Amino acid sequence: MAQAKSESAKPETECRPRGRPPVRSDEETTRIVLEAARHTFAVEGYAATSTEELARRAGISTKTLYRLFPGKAALFEAMCADRLERLLSAVDLQGSDEVDIETGLRAALLACADLALDPEVVALQRMVLQQSATFPELAANFYMNGISRTAKALAGWLRLQVKRKRIVIDDVEDVAGMLIGMVASAPQRAAIYGGMPLPSRKQIERRVQTCAALFLDGCRARSA
Structure with a gap:
């Protein structure tokens, strides 16, 4: 019993990656944003969709969203295009x-x-x-x-x-x-x-x- 308890108490030896996750390129981020926008606009409509919601669905900050697209209208245009x-x-x-x-x-x-x-x-x-x-x-x-x-x-x-x-x-x-x-x-x-x-x-x-x-x-x- 003591041996089993000792073995169960051993620390996990699973290797985990260290450091920050790899940074996505702007091209990949843009693709993810456009895909999120396509689904969000289709479900919520243009007027009801906020830039904060679009950023959240894309998994990025609103600052990053505005760096890629100056506004919601520009994002909608890019998504359609x-x-x-x-x-x-x-x-x-x-x-x-x-x-x-x-x-x-x-x-x-x-x-x-x-x-x-x-x-x-x-x-x-x-x-x-x-x-x-x-x-x-x-x-x-x-x-x-x-x-x-x-x-x-x-x-x-x-x-x-x-x-x-x-x-x-x-x-x-x-x-x-x-x-x-x-x-x-x-x-x-x-x-x-x-x-x-x-x-x-x-x-x-x-x-x-x-x-x-x-x-x-x-x-x-x-x-x-």
Whole structure:
């Protein structure tokens, strides 16, 4: 018994690291802050979210937060830009000569629809609309970092098809906006204002196919 007691009284020999924990880089800290902001804004909304809450969720001090971002509006803008940049980087608008115009257009529209109808993007858009009267800069930043950039990407693809003489368009930017409106605006409005579920993948693909056919062939009945 005495021996067992003696053994149980022995100090722990587990090795523990000494010194301060390694310091995170600003790049890693920024990534953590943006991720915390994405979840917090989505749950609490922009107006109800404080910089103190954002710093706490990111595990940093408010001083560090303000060193990385001058204010909540700048953090929201950076968060939107970061999220949309990640989604836009995955957008592949096929421009190869080996791809026919219809296949390429469907792929381009599907990529734009995937971005516009992404649940997080729609949630951000809903929040921006709710807060736009009080914080008008949010809507402007969301438009510049998301909607406008998506239209420019599609306009670039259309411009390439015009150069290859596959289609004839006078204003590619205008047409790009029309095409994105056809493929995504109605499902977006139904989700944001009507509380309807976002379309499934198959529904998006069918919508893309219809939009591509309308653009390339039109729907006027041909004369006999």
